[in-house]
Amino acid sequence: MSSPRAIDPMAVVIARPFIVGSITASLGYAALVIATNLSQVYSPQLMALAVLALVTAGVVLFLSTSPFRRQPSFGRTAFIVGLALLAFVLESLAQIGSPHSIYDNWGTVTLALILISISSFRSANELILMTLGACVPAGVLIALTVGDDPSSRIVAVIVGIMPPLATGAAAAAFSRSMTGSLRAWMHEASSAQADAVDELRSEVAGAVREERLELLNFEIVPFLQGILESGTLTAPDSDRARDLASVLRETMVDDAGTNWLDAVADRVEDRDRLAEQLGAEQRGSLTAIIGELQAAGYARPGSIAARLIAQDDQVAGTITIGLTETIGLRTFLAPFFAVAQATLDGAHLELGAEDLVIEFRVARA
Amino acid sequence: MTLVFPAPRAATAIRAALERAFFWLATVMFGLSFLACVAYGLAFPEYRVWLSFPALTGFWAIAVCVSSFQTPRWWALLVLGLAALAFQVLFVSTFAGFTPLIAFEATGATFLISAATIALTFTGALADRRSSGAIGAIVGFGIGQGGTLLGMIGSDRPVSLDVAATVVAVGVVVALQQLVHSNRRAGVAGPAISEADAIALVRREREVLERRSAALVHDTILNELATLATSRPGALPERVTRQIALSLTLVNDTGVAGPADTAGDLTGRLRDVVARQRAAGLQVAVTGDLHAIAALTPERAIALPEAVEQALVNVLRHSGTDHAELVIIAAPEEVTVMVTDNGRGFSESDVGSDRLGLRISVRERITAVGGSVQVWSNPGGGTSIVITLPGEA
Numbered sequence: 001m002s003s004p005r006a007i008d009p010m011a012v013v014i015a016r017p018f019i020v021g022s023i024t025a026s027l028g029y030a031a032l033v034i035a036t037n038l039s040q041v042y043s044p045q046l047m048a049l050a051v052l053a054l055v056t057a058g059v060v061l062f063l064s065t066s067p068f069r070r071q072p073s074f075g076r077t078a079f080i081v082g083l084a085l086l087a088f089v090l091e092s093l094a095q096i097g098s099p100h101s102i103y104d105n106w107g108t109v110t111l112a113l114i115l116i117s118i119s120s121f122r123s124a125n126e127l128i129l130m131t132l133g134a135c136v137p138a139g140v141l142i143a144l145t146v147g148d149d150p151s152s153r154i155v156a157v158i159v160g161i162m163p164p165l166a167t168g169a170a171a172a173a174f175s176r177s178m179t180g181s182l183r184a185w186m187h188e189a190s191s192a193q194a195d196a197v198d199e200l201r202s203e204v205a206g207a208v209r210e211e212r213l214e215l216l217n218f219e220i221v222p223f224l225q226g227i228l229e230s231g232t233l234t235a236p237d238s239d240r241a242r243d244l245a246s247v248l249r250e251t252m253v254d255d256a257g258t259n260w261l262d263a264v265a266d267r268v269e270d271r272d273r274l275a276e277q278l279g280a281e282q283r284g285s286l287t288a289i290i291g292e293l294q295a296a297g298y299a300r301p302g303s304i305a306a307r308l309i310a311q312d313d314q315v316a317g318t319i320t321i322g323l324t325e326t327i328g329l330r331t332f333l334a335p336f337f338a339v340a341q342a343t344l345d346g347a348h349l350e351l352g353a354e355d356l357v358i359e360f361r362v363a364r365a
Numbered sequence: 366m367t368l369v370f371p372a373p374r375a376a377t378a379i380r381a382a383l384e385r386a387f388f389w390l391a392t393v394m395f396g397l398s399f400l401a402c403v404a405y406g407l408a409f410p411e412y413r414v415w416l417s418f419p420a421l422t423g424f425w426a427i428a429v430c431v432s433s434f435q436t437p438r439w440w441a442l443l444v445l446g447l448a449a450l451a452f453q454v455l456f457v458s459t460f461a462g463f464t465p466l467i468a469f470e471a472t473g474a475t476f477l478i479s480a481a482t483i484a485l486t487f488t489g490a491l492a493d494r495r496s497s498g499a500i501g502a503i504v505g506f507g508i509g510q511g512g513t514l515l516g517m518i519g520s521d522r523p524v525s526l527d528v529a530a531t532v533v534a535v536g537v538v539v540a541l542q543q544l545v546h547s548n549r550r551a552g553v554a555g556p557a558i559s560e561a562d563a564i565a566l567v568r569r570e571r572e573v574l575e576r577r578s579a580a581l582v583h584d585t586i587l588n589e590l591a592t593l594a595t596s597r598p599g600a601l602p603e604r605v606t607r608q609i610a611l612s613l614t615l616v617n618d619t620g621v622a623g624p625a626d627t628a629g630d631l632t633g634r635l636r637d638v639v640a641r642q643r644a645a646g647l648q649v650a651v652t653g654d655l656h657a658i659a660a661l662t663p664e665r666a667i668a669l670p671e672a673v674e675q676a677l678v679n680v681l682r683h684s685g686t687d688h689a690e691l692v693i694i695a696a697p698e699e700v701t702v703m704v705t706d707n708g709r710g711f712s713e714s715d716v717g718s719d720r721l722g723l724r725i726s727v728r729e730r731i732t733a734v735g736g737s738v739q740v741w742s743n744p745g746g747g748t749s750i751v752i753t754l755p756g757e758a
Contacts, residue, residue: 013551015547154404181374204570221586224612256725276729
């Protein structure tokens with residue numbers, strides 16, 4: 001089961017301000033309702049715990065949906081929704097004993113805001129599951145604690161679960177539609193990319209062949225053709241063959257000793273040539289981060305160091321970039337690192353005062 | 366190159382997803398309001414709550430109409446807007462006109478009216494295809510709030526701004542504007558990432574092809590030069606001249622990924638390699654099916670015999686023995702080939718950087734096509750080179 005975030009790393013960048021807004025609105029709304037209905041709070045301790053549960057849900061949601069982290073798991077998102085539900089349960093319990101109505105509760109509204117916030121991070125089915133998982137106990141609790149007669153209880157339950165059920169349905173619809181659009185695009189893009197790669201491969205193959213012939217045609221091929229035509233080998237020919245072999249071997253050793261990482265980093269420590277085991281998308285995302293940091297003036301010239309070592313069946317990489325400044329760097333990096341997160345599973349970023357360290361691991365070929 | 370959803374297309378996709386979200390949000394709200402009114406009406410038949418049913422049905426019908434529009438005409442929107450206003454007036458007046466004030470406040474009628482205004486706000490956002498949806502949301506909220514005020518006229522209900530609906534409307538407008546801004550921000554980064562990705566792809570393709578080219582040059586021209594460098598002066602043996610001619614043809618005519626590479630009988634290549642090395646003086650014992658490479662993709666079926674040949678050449682040149690064993694283990698998911706000798710062996714770390722045979726012609730050739738190479742050797746203990754390639758999946 002896929003989500004918009006799982007398919008498109010940029011979804012997290014687009015959703016981020018909305019999530020921050022939802023968390024802020026949740027906390028603000030809870031504070032407002034508590035302040036205006038203070039007389040209905042029978043147990044301040046339980047209400048404090050309810051607020052604590054909501055704040056925890058907000059903090060976990062904020063951290064889990066960071067562009068600098070991998071997509072939150074189903075368990076993590078269910079935990080966040082569970083905390084929001086717990087906040088509602090504690091809020092309801094805090095009001096038992098005092099005259100109150102469901103219309104004075106903040107718990108269902110904040111639960112609704114939390115549910116809509118995770119729409120980009122889980123599949124539609126999972127969102128529906130979490131919505132029902134939150135609404136059913138919430139509805140049971142409302143039925144048990146609110147209303148004096150069956151009809152008012154039914155109305156209270158319906159009204160109480162309306163915000164989370166409506167936003168849960170909206171979140172699921174959003175996730176399903178976005179996932180469908182992204183899948184359709186990926187299908188098209190994959191076909192187009194396959195054609196483009198074939199074309200590219202053909203162009204590059206021609207260029208590589210030309211370079212090879214340029215290297216060989218200057219001296220080596222004429223020499224070998226001369227030997228073939230004469231049918232005999234002289235002592236100077238043998239010496240010449242040795243010299244040419246030596247030069248050719250040196251050229252090939254030099255060529256074999258460099259790879260894409262040398263073009264990106266100023267210092268490379270990669271004894272086992274592990275950089276070559278990174279795929280095009282992994283290289284692209286790292287190149288984009290480094291290139292954009294350089295272009296924007298964040299990277300200190302000559303400061304980019306890369307170190308790749310083999311650890312079991314993985315390649316462990318560390319890229320260190322010296323910084324000229326850090327103001328606004330996290331925001332600047334967010335979209336680039338979100339992509340790196342998608343291509344380099346488990347990529348980790350550490351932003352210090354003077355340098356930025358990117359750590360990643362990829363499976364060895 | 367498929368990493369980043371292009372910003373213009375993302376904007377369209379987000380818009381479409383929001384439309385689905387708004388529709389379902391409004392649908393659930395209207396639906397639950399309907400259920401609440403049914404429960405309310407059954408409990409208090411004297412309050413004529415049934416009058417709200419056509420209003421709620423009308424709201425939902427408007428949401429359905431609006432969601433099915435591709436690009437709604439202004440007059441259609443005007444008609445639907447006026448209809449929504451009329452339904453809201455009817456809905457509010459149902460409660461304001463027939464429900465006693467105490468019941469009105471206690472049973473959640475205020476909440477249901479707010480819910481209708483909120484749902485109309487989302488319906489408005491759904492109808493607005495010309496802006497981010499913000500203008501539509503404002504108009505939808507205005508219709509809901511206006512209908513509420515009109516519906517309250519003549520009743521004893523206090524008339525005030527619907528705070529909950531107002532907060533939601535402001536939140537929706539801000540969120541929609543923020544989405545546009547966020548998508549624009551992501552859109553700025555997208556091309557840079559796509560460009561870096563494309564460059565990386567070109568470099569990767571070039572690297573793979575350069576490795577193949579280097580392996581070809583190593584196995585042909587460098588080999589011939591080494592042969593000439595160590596041959597005694599005089600007439601060249603026919604085997605040597607034939608090999609030089611073949612090598613020159615290969616480096617001149619062979620592309621690095623062209624059709625010529627994949628032409629011919631691929632399955633017989635491993636057999637030909639063994640035959641050539643036997644002719645060169647190496648006694649090769651074969652275990653397993655030499656045609657097992659039929660299970661490989663064409664590029665792997667080309668790379669494997671070439672790598673095996675270089676491994677056998679290395680045995681003949683460097684191991685000090687003229688016996689080698691070739692073991693082929695074919696399974697549906699992978700093909701494993703092992704070249705073993707009981708020669709002098711070596712330590713891989715002691716091999717000079719200028720010794721390219723194992724590195725370029727075996728290891729890089731195989732890793733370039735997604736396989737792996739393991740070398741088991743120690744001085745005096747013989748050598749085993751294990752090449753594993755995934756099957757055609």
